[in-house]
Amino acid sequence: MMKTNKIWIVACMVTAVIGGIYGCDDDKDFSYEGRLDLNLLNLTQARELWDGAECNVFTALRQSEDEMPVKNFTYKLNLSLYQDRTAAQDAQVNLEVNKDTLNKLVAKVNEGGIYAKYDGAELLPESYYHFSSQTLMLQTGKTKSDAVSVTVYSNELIAACQDARRDLLYVLPLTIESLSSYGINPKTSTLMLHFNVTYVEPKEDENGPEYVPDPNDAPEKMENGLVLKFHDEFNEDGEPDWNVWRWEEGFQRNQELQWYQKENAICKDGVLIITGKEERVKNKNYEAGSGDWKKNREYAYYTSSCLITKEYRFRKGRMLVRAKIPTAMGAWPAIWTTGGSSDSWCWEWPLGGEVDLLEYYVVNGKQSVHANVCWGSDKRWSGKWQSYNRPIAEFIEKDKNWGKKYHIWRMDWCLDEEENTLKLYLDDELMNEITDLKKTTVNGGGGLDDWWRGSWRNPYLDSGNDKEGFGQCIWLNLALGSNGGEPDLSKFPLEYHVDYVRVYQFE
Template sequence: MKNIMKWMTACCMVGFSIGFYSCNKEYVDLEYKGNIDLNQLNLVQARAVWNGAECNLNVPELRYDPEKTPENYSYSLSTALYQERVAGQDNTVDLIIDTDSLNTAIAKSSEGGLYAKYADVELLPEEFYQLSSDKLTLLAGNIFSEEATLLMFSQNLVDYIQKEVKQSKTYVLPIRIVNSTSYQINSKVNTLMYFVTATYVKEEEEGSEYFPVTDVPEIGDAYGETDLKLVWHDEFNGTGVPDLEKWRFEEGFQRNEELQWYSEQNALCEDGALVITGKRQRVENPNYEAGSTDWKKNREYAEYTSSSIVSKYRFRYGTMEVRAKIPTATGAWPAIWTTGGSNDSWCWEWPLGGEIDILEYYLVGGVPSIHANACWGSDTRWSARWDSYNRPLADFTGKDPKWASKYHVWRMDWNDQYIRLYLDGDLMNEIDLNSTSNGTGGLSDWWRGSWRNPFRDAGNDGENFGQQIFLNLAMGGNGGTPDLSKLPMEYHIDYVRVYQKAE
């Protein structure tokens, strides 16, 4: 979240600096006086946006809208010589956040005029933007330097205004070029400032679907039965990491050649929910081997991070209910799923232990879709037989444009005849357990799960066989290429509850 916010802020600030230093001759004297070095550097930015009449670049107003996610803003920064001459030699400059210039303008705001717009502004906090580089390099023979990118994270800033500040604010980000290695810098055109105004919207009373719930029913129902008792749950009401007595973290690259590196740092409990955050964040792969054919080893870096937690609890039969709010940006692959396992790690390897996808969200033929699936073993090792179902996201957002901003309830009812998967009470898929017996699994080993039914079988003696719960946010893969303008993305889980018949 901090990285995204950094990108957003940086973008907004750059435009303002240009205006302050190079546009208003009433306050800044830029007239030629005969001794200007024609090689003095100037900062070039957003020429297509700036028409010369107004140098202060203002990001479009940001405000909370439950029906629309604000887009992140990205700007390209570069340097050029005076009058955009061809560089005769290589030159490098540093990019800094020029707080001194901003503070000077704020101090002069009472004078009015050009400085009036600095009244009540603040420096944009670094968690709302990200600058791709702190240097610009102008190579000999070129007019413009290589570009750096400033990304401002709109959604994070809007959330901050709505939840923390609770009043409208204007922020400024001043970016300045210094320490030129070959050419002098014109001090009157060396700073860019971005203005961004985030408007607080007082929300009307909204339904409880927007917020975590706090009541925990001790009795559940399924198949018309009302004698189900709460046997295991996590309400995620703490602060910080989830309960490690109940969950373990997956680490690193895991499956499906996805893009993210799973890290425990991306899952935290806050405000009554578990929040899993998917970020654009480079992580060095400690298992890297150049030339390896193993996808987990031939990537020197992961460019994204996220989290996946797995329950230490296993169960057979009953009702499992999860209330969650999922990210729907391109590249997101949130899931609520289970796999069969036991204390004997060499038994019931996937898919012989069975898999139940209570929720998966990813693209089908380029169409964002919500899935409800189950699978079990075929006659080929690591190859599954599937009972799959998916429905386009548009089916839900067409009925409720605010669907993606709300919490929803995913439920699995499981007895010895059927597995039924629901979304907000609507049946998504029904799996007949008469059809879910494994093939050989490529092993032809009954003890390891061949020919057995993972959704009916109690497992081998003493191995504690059952389904364990996964909550994860994958990135890439079936989810598509992540939309950088929507990062970071957040997956909120309010609770996980399992109900079973009292014995």
Template sequence: MKRHHHIHRPHVKYHGLPLSWGGSKSATPSILAEVDASFGDDQGVLERLPEQEEVNKTASKTTTVPPMRQDGKHPGQGFQGIYHVRFPVVNEWACALMCAGHAKDGCCSYKDNAQRVGDENDGDNYEEDTGLCEFQEGHVSVDVSEADEWSSAECFAGYETSKCPAWKRGKCSGPSKMGAASMGLPIWELVWEDHFDHLTCVPDSSGIMRPNPHYWTAEVGYKRGKELQWYQPQNAVCKDGALVITAKRERAKPADPKCELTNYNPGASDPELNDAACSVCGPPDFKHLGCCDLVQNDAAGTPVCDCSASAEYTSASLMTRGKQEFSYGMLEMRAKIDTRPGAWSSLWSVGDIEGVAWPKNGEIDILDAYQGMLKASVVHAGESGLPSEAVQHAAAIATTPEWEQVFHTWTLEYERDFVSMRVDRQEIMRLDLSVADPVRTTWPNPFKADNKFFLILNLAVGGHSGGDPSESDFPVKFEVDYIKYFQKKSRTERHPALAVYGFSEIV
């Protein structure tokens, strides 16, 4: 008999990733004169670049971000209208954010402006409202002889950012080399997409448009997490250019609490089974191991223990295992969700590693939407490797009924060292994947070996997280406009001037 690839979604341990920023503000002498002198006119600055490169060979690796008026123009004529600094440096806190963007150990220095009018956030475009920010990479000391003009903080790298929390008087000082402020922007190439329209969806025997079987396999039966729905293919349709998964309060068959052994043709190594042995596969146990994991010898993947008559809800779950699998890159989905009590919409990925069971194969949850919130998470094995002791790193934001009335975009950026998950371009979680290294877990890190992951797209009812559906109106829909997968091919080139003055964006 064939056996399901076993996938868990149990309760797991949470590991939080707190971030904190510190800072204070104090008046120091004017810096406008030295900034004007450093810019000069456009031609003069560009002509000095070759000489500057020679100086950089022995100069301290300090990236200076010149002040910028709030209308986006720089004081003096140098580079005016050509470049744009992404963040105005109005105080230590803003300077710390800029330094944190380097994601390296180093030292962050801030010099306030004595001509500041004290209302730097009022939008009046005074160039006196900005200060001077510098970042110096590596282990450096703080020169207290410049304590009257500068304040500084050590920065510590971690989780694809840095923390620069403890500010004190003085300026960063130490031997290192000049570094570029910008690495350039990534260039993404579209590798695969499904718009769930007439170009990809196919008609079934009744003429109803279904998800493309070359991409997706529909799951059948009770699957995981003590969820209440019986998954069946007919609850997923392509309609008006979108995939619509519908959860219904209905019975797939006339009510019968018993599970029935169906189309079981055991091989020599398969166990002897009967209806009584199948009883644990349905409510209230919802087991998903042993006989509950066996499927019939057909293309549908129907369990040999047929418990569909016990189900009070139906829905659909689709997976790409063995058809469309992914590694490093960017995944994007545009969808509309519904988090009324009992509904649990998900897009998640699971490592497809031969002979490696969950959670040692790794899991990335791009979307978990239930009970008025959106959650993103990464799951891996703990020291024991047992499913009951899996470790989860998660973050969540709240939704509103109004927010759920329209489509939104979810993005997963997956690199060898980190994952970032965003909703409508707002990052809700970023994780350094070294948290799953063997030195911490005793197991191979499933995220760092270019392993392939497959997708699961489903709408569950109840279960560990969905909540009680009994008081909710049904049907409930999970609508997906498209899913796209991109791979990073290269980065944009960085203008030579950026390495000198720390500009991060060309306009």
């Protein structure tokens, strides 16, 4: 599993002139023979680094022992003519990833010399970098084009290295192609960005069981007589079990930034991983000029996943979820339940109740952990809340590795003798408690004034209407933006790991 927690670059760019510019003439001699056309286009940076044979940029990355925040590697590229001559006409080229050049170099590793540095080199995967644009335009009368930025997600490279438990060498070969005017200088048209990522043996205190999925099966019984009634351990690699879960699609709530899609949820190494990504997705429901925020955004620029139990609902019992949450700005992970029925007479939100075992978002400028209970008011789609939140800084002050560890969120619903309480815990610490459900959580009219649909009922004690299968379904999601704050792109992609979901009830 990839760790994305507070890792940083400890050795940055070295502009040593000892490695790699290879143009389109890879099979020719690399030496410069002095016959250079002054009107040839160059990558400016490649020309400045070129030593007559090679033009590489080296970046050394490794996990740091301290807690400095990670910084992404950003390199800016310009198009120019030789000796920064003024362009007599517009010139436009595309910036391409030249996979073929890298393959040729790797194939020559056994020859040694300038090829030896490519031993074990892998092409940098697309998910690890981003272009601000892939078009370079040198305008008439200019000596240099506007810069194009190449951002490489350094923290993800380090995490991949730590996950692989070995040193890694990634190379991003960038070249200018698709000539619109002038010729291209084959000697300085390609720049090789090398990323030497060094594996660092984890500290002893990061090898404990709290850092990894629980390998044990769910106990069938608990000491207080509770029996396992529902669980998903996410032990099968691949997609989640869609017989158990359903997924949401598109924009959903709270004017959040993400487009929900099933592809961002995957099971791997015993956990469900929900990934929040920075990527552009066309809004299938787009309507120009619409007053509906779900329709007036032509694109979503982030994606994530939201899973909900497909058929399963439960009433009363103990719910346990072991998870490791992303704590970067912009993240809004949640574990929650909502009440309803399996027939058409569903008690709409919030008349069916909502329990937030976990929400994580910003309050008064501070990222905070929340534990909330909600039920219906007299106004439609407006809830009454008993809420609790605590700044994440208080948890980190006690344990600097809190964000790297798995934690257990728990709901005990009517486990007392009178079956009249609801309690929410985080790692066995009581976070929120309703001591008298009978008096506290009675719905108002909900704007419906319809007893059959939940008005004036109690979602935490009422069994619902006859044969309707009323109870709470389970939600797991990673929202982005909105209450979560402005996303910190240096931490992307974000990963939310869920080890298991378990529900115990009395026989």
